[in-house]
Amino acid sequence: FKEHSGTASAVLGFIQFALAGLISSVVSALDANTPIILACVMCACVLVANMIYFLGKKNPKGKI
DSSP, X not given: OGGXXXXXXXXXXXXXXXXXXXXXXXXHHTTOSSTHHHHHHHHHHHHHHHHHHHXXXXXXXXXX
């Protein structure tokens, strides 16, 4: 695992950068004059991240 940690970090950084570019282009295409749209997108990202975390979390039986 130690041999691939740099590659994994680079892939995660690329994914963050690509998603930020995609989301910012969508928000700018909506041509909103208020930051409400951006706040809604940020809340949606938080909800998706929490769903991914809780659905992907491994919980062995009998342990909390």
